[in-house]
Amino acid sequence: MTEIVEILLSASFWAAVVRIASPLIFATLGELICERAGVLNLGIEGIMVAGAFAGWMAVYSGTGLWTGVAVAMGAGMLFGLLHATLTVPFGLSQHVVGLGITLLATSATYYAYRLALPEVTSPPRIEPFQPWEVPLLSDIPLIGPALFAQTPLTYLAFVLTAVVALVLTRTPLGLALRAAGENPAAVEAQGLSVTGLRMGAVMVGSGLMAVGGAFLTMSAFSSFFFEMVNGRGWICIALVVFGAWKPGKAVLGALLFAAFDALQVRLQQTPLGADIPYQLFLMTPYVLSILALVLMSRRAAVPAALMVPYNRGTR
Amino acid sequence: MSGPDGAARDVVLRLDGITKRFGKLTANDRIDLALHRGEVMALLGENGAGKTTLMNILFGHYTADEGTVEVEGRPLPPGAPGAALKAGVGMVHQHFTLADNMTVLENILLGTEPLWTPRLGRRAARARVEALSRDFGLAVHPDARVATLSVGERQRVEILKALYRDARILILDEPTAVLTPQETAALFQTLRKMVARGLSVIFISHKLNEVMAISSRVAVLRHGRLVGEVATADTDRHRLAELMVGSEIVTPAPGTATPGAALLTLAAVRTAPRGDRPGLQGIDLSLRAGQITGLAGVSGNGQGALADLLSGLTAPTGGQMTLGIAAVTDWTPRAALAAGIGRIPEDRHDTGSIADFTLTENAVLEGYGSRPFSRRGVMDWTAARRHAADLIATYDVRCPGPDARIRLLSGGNMQKLILGRVLETGPMVILANQPVRGLDIGAVTYVQERLIAARDRGAAVLLISEDLDEVLTMADVIHVISEGRLSPPFPRGSKTPAELGAWMAGQGFDHAA
Numbered sequence: 001m002t003e004i005v006e007i008l009l010s011a012s013f014w015a016a017v018v019r020i021a022s023p024l025i026f027a028t029l030g031e032l033i034c035e036r037a038g039v040l041n042l043g044i045e046g047i048m049v050a051g052a053f054a055g056w057m058a059v060y061s062g063t064g065l066w067t068g069v070a071v072a073m074g075a076g077m078l079f080g081l082l083h084a085t086l087t088v089p090f091g092l093s094q095h096v097v098g099l100g101i102t103l104l105a106t107s108a109t110y111y112a113y114r115l116a117l118p119e120v121t122s123p124p125r126i127e128p129f130q131p132w133e134v135p136l137l138s139d140i141p142l143i144g145p146a147l148f149a150q151t152p153l154t155y156l157a158f159v160l161t162a163v164v165a166l167v168l169t170r171t172p173l174g175l176a177l178r179a180a181g182e183n184p185a186a187v188e189a190q191g192l193s194v195t196g197l198r199m200g201a202v203m204v205g206s207g208l209m210a211v212g213g214a215f216l217t218m219s220a221f222s223s224f225f226f227e228m229v230n231g232r233g234w235i236c237i238a239l240v241v242f243g244a245w246k247p248g249k250a251v252l253g254a255l256l257f258a259a260f261d262a263l264q265v266r267l268q269q270t271p272l273g274a275d276i277p278y279q280l281f282l283m284t285p286y287v288l289s290i291l292a293l294v295l296m297s298r299r300a301a302v303p304a305a306l307m308v309p310y311n312r313g314t315r
Numbered sequence: 316m317s318g319p320d321g322a323a324r325d326v327v328l329r330l331d332g333i334t335k336r337f338g339k340l341t342a343n344d345r346i347d348l349a350l351h352r353g354e355v356m357a358l359l360g361e362n363g364a365g366k367t368t369l370m371n372i373l374f375g376h377y378t379a380d381e382g383t384v385e386v387e388g389r390p391l392p393p394g395a396p397g398a399a400l401k402a403g404v405g406m407v408h409q410h411f412t413l414a415d416n417m418t419v420l421e422n423i424l425l426g427t428e429p430l431w432t433p434r435l436g437r438r439a440a441r442a443r444v445e446a447l448s449r450d451f452g453l454a455v456h457p458d459a460r461v462a463t464l465s466v467g468e469r470q471r472v473e474i475l476k477a478l479y480r481d482a483r484i485l486i487l488d489e490p491t492a493v494l495t496p497q498e499t500a501a502l503f504q505t506l507r508k509m510v511a512r513g514l515s516v517i518f519i520s521h522k523l524n525e526v527m528a529i530s531s532r533v534a535v536l537r538h539g540r541l542v543g544e545v546a547t548a549d550t551d552r553h554r555l556a557e558l559m560v561g562s563e564i565v566t567p568a569p570g571t572a573t574p575g576a577a578l579l580t581l582a583a584v585r586t587a588p589r590g591d592r593p594g595l596q597g598i599d600l601s602l603r604a605g606q607i608t609g610l611a612g613v614s615g616n617g618q619g620a621l622a623d624l625l626s627g628l629t630a631p632t633g634g635q636m637t638l639g640i641a642a643v644t645d646w647t648p649r650a651a652l653a654a655g656i657g658r659i660p661e662d663r664h665d666t667g668s669i670a671d672f673t674l675t676e677n678a679v680l681e682g683y684g685s686r687p688f689s690r691r692g693v694m695d696w697t698a699a700r701r702h703a704a705d706l707i708a709t710y711d712v713r714c715p716g717p718d719a720r721i722r723l724l725s726g727g728n729m730q731k732l733i734l735g736r737v738l739e740t741g742p743m744v745i746l747a748n749q750p751v752r753g754l755d756i757g758a759v760t761y762v763q764e765r766l767i768a769a770r771d772r773g774a775a776v777l778l779i780s781e782d783l784d785e786v787l788t789m790a791d792v793i794h795v796i797s798e799g800r801l802s803p804p805f806p807r808g809s810k811t812p813a814e815l816g817a818w819m820a821g822q823g824f825d826h827a828a
Contacts, residue, residue: 172428172435179425182414189412190426191397301416
């Protein structure tokens with residue numbers, strides 16, 4: 001147990017927690033926006049892969065880092081447009097379309113990678129986002145490096161959390177989005193377009209998922225690997241439920257998951273890791289997430305019209 | 316165009332040659348209508364006459380195949396609810412369009428401000444909603460979650476939604492279907508206040524006494540055509556009914572019957588609550604042979620709990636349930652069937668039938684497990700089909716044949732098949748939960764006559780209905796249900812509708828207990 005205490009008292013651990021959580025926060029917010037509008041977006045995993053590649057490829061081809069983020073977002077929105085077109089006006093099964101988008105986006109990305117870099121054996125590196133150290137604040141012991149010595153994308157993730165929360169609760173747009181997920185008929189009766197709201201939500205949400213993917217190639221690492229998203233999209237789906245469809249709680253969930261993840265990596269390097277198979281450590285964040293999900297989401301208010309296609313004129 | 320009198324100049328809404336077809340069915344056939352400032356116009360017609368379709372076209376939910384809509388002299392673009400709202404048309408749908416998990420204020424504010432406005436002006440909005448509530452007598456708390464409101468309150472929210480947007484024309488689609496007589500009276504007060512301020516109201520209904528009470532003019536639709544337009548003062552219920560149906564109406568006369576022994580008795584029976592709906596709170600009920608027991612009440616007050624209990628879907632959590640003379644112990648849907656309880660469920664689409672199954676399959680849904688429909692676990696489809704054909708002939712089910720999918724049938728014909736399925740087994744207790752809701756008058760009369768005939772052969776009938784008139788006509792003895800509590804039995808004619816309405820609103824229970 002002393003190993004755990006030591007890890008918890010190290011600043012690098014807390015910095016890692018925030019870093020690991022960042023891509024999850026982007027993608028979770030994206031998924032949350034889709035679901036609040038009534039669309040389950042299972043394309044998330046593939047869209048993250050596409051975003052990771054698109055942003056990195058743009059920078060590798062010579063654009064600036066922020067342009068790369070925009071390119072990733074654009075790529076995500078394109079897949080979002082496809083998802084939204086199939087699920088909203090055509091009203092197809094959101095499960096099937098979402099899984100299809102994940103498969104399509106993943107394989108299209110790998111294909112594009114091979115087309116763009118046919119000869120390479122190991123992926124080239126780009127110059128990723130560097131940490132911005134906030135003067136003075138980053139010197140606070142323990143939490144200073146965690147909160148004030150991160151890359152700009154991490155700061156953006158936390159700013160976005162607040163923005164999404166405020167838009168959802170405090171603006172007419174947020175009210176309309178939530179109503180589209182609760183009772184689309186009410187939205188239409190008030191003269192708004194359910195199709196427009198839901199498609200917009202899926203596109204913006206997918207864009208954020210792609211930025212989450214791009215964080216991996218442009219901030220956490222500096223290259224693109226196959227399998228690098230590695231199920232993070234699916235975790236984000238669970239985090240939305242864990243957070244009871246509320247941005248703040250979902251982000252807490254992302255931090256919690258990241259903490260388990262950072263902890264298990266470090267535990268593997270302690271004497272404990274010599275005795276216990278490392279697969280058990282790898283499992284812990286997922287097992288604990290499932291447990292937390294069971295405990296937290298009992299009374300969650302799922303959007304009433306989630307996964308229910310809305311067809312005008314049939315009632 | 317302009318008529319000699321002032322009223323004609325004051326046309327706020329004009330429908331011109333509206334035609335709408337759904338496949339082969341012409342739901343609206345060249346309908347012309349004009350609504351004047353400051354009047355309540357009733358739109359009368361049977362279910363399926365095309366009232367709701369017409370209003371959905373007016374409001375932009377549907378696009379008309381032909382014809383135009385003009386509001387205050389300006390044409391309304393088709394298929395755009397937003398444009399209708401902007402032109403001052405508000406609609407209260409039969410099925411409310413409220414988001415249950417959001418507050419009253421949020422529901423009212425939805426879509427009233429441009430989407431990209433940075434803030435919802437909640438404070439100013441709340442003040443306005445409160446002022447409107449006071450002015451029009453529409454009491455409801457702005458911060459209450461819609462899910463916690465009663466049906467009457469939800470309707471008030473719908474009306475507030477329209478008033479908040481400065482609606483000049485309000486369309487109410489069957490607004491009284493879910494209200495107690497008292498709530499209906501309050502609604503009428505609100506409507507009178509509205510027309511006194513120059514608003515215009517279209518009141519859609521098939522209830523003649525309400526149409527006579529609130530409207531100044533009546534337009535009657537039948538089979539998608541406008542068949543009459545009269546000033547309410549110049550007509551009466553009888554003439555309106557004839558216009559609506561197109562022929563003389565024969566209402567079934569239940570007559571009197573001598574009740575026999577109690578076939579099913581509940582003593583202090585309780586059931587578990589269902590979500591935020593109450594369970595039964597210790598009710599006493601005795602269903603006698605040769606008697607129709609009517610259950611009146613506002614929807615969601617425990618009718619569902621009682622129906623589920625009698626169908627065997629739920630078991631009592633307390634009290635004593637007796638069938639004949641035997642106390643009930645192991646209570647399941649199978650047990651209920653075996654005990655001779657015939658069940659006509661509330662929702663013929665949802666629980667009464669399986670839409671994509673054939674008439675034959677639906678006809679044996681309850682009896683498929685035993686002879687003659689199956690032997691040693693193998694279905695005998697010949698026997699099943701013969702049975703379905705018998706039901707179709709005996710119960711006058713209009714359909715392509717026993718192999719047609721039941722979803723193709725009209726509500727009335729579907730209900731006749733279900734009725735046949737139940738009655739042919741000769742049940743001793745018949746649970747009829749809203750058996751005529753949504754049927755046209757012909758089918759209503761048919762179903763009611765069959766229920767009366769079942770009573771006359773000695774069955775105990777429990778008729779659950781949200782339509783007080785139906786209960787008053789049919790039932791030999793009436794109970795009122797409110798919040799899971801059951802009133803004492805009132806013999807036919809011993810209580811006025813207003814007195815029953817007071818019980819429906821929950822008054823009387825405290826003194827009676």
